[in-house]
Amino acid sequence: MMDDALRETRPRRRCAKCGGELRFSHREYAGKGTSSSVLRCTACGDVLRDAARQTAQAPQRHTSKRHRDLDAGPLANPVIDPELAARLLESTSDSG
Numbered sequence: 001m002m003d004d005a006l007r008e009t010r011p012r013r014r015c016a017k018c019g020g021e022l023r024f025s026h027r028e029y030a031g032k033g034t035s036s037s038v039l040r041c042t043a044c045g046d047v048l049r050d051a052a053r054q055t056a057q058a059p060q061r062h063t064s065k066r067h068r069d070l071d072a073g074p075l076a077n078p079v080i081d082p083e084l085a086a087r088l089l090e091s092t093s094d095s096g
Contacts, residue, residue, distance in 0.1 A: 015041035015048070022048060 013022040020043025030036045030052035037050040080088075 013039065015044060015046055017041070017046050018044045020044055 014020065015022055018041065020041040022039040023042055025038045025040040025047070027035045028038050028049065033055055034052040035055045036052045039048045039050065040046070041048075
């Protein structure tokens with residue numbers, strides 16, 4: 001609830017054309033590693049681009065993913081046990 005109170009006290013940016021409220025739409029690449037915020041008026045739909053700023057580097061994703069060695073063989077599959085695997089192999093060799 002405190003966040004709501006802080007949002008309400010912060011002055012809202014207004015559209016220069018109609019005075020409507022400006023809301024964040026998206027970020028746009030501005031060249032040379034910079035980006036700018038794009039704001040859209042809720043009343044007339046006019047678009048305003050903020051000054052370009054250095055783009056913050058996002059943390060690299062999937063850093064915890066560990067790739068197995070190719071020499072390690074196939075991955076263990078807990079869903080298919082050895083007995084089921086043998087039956088599946090038998091059924092494919094019977095139909096061929």
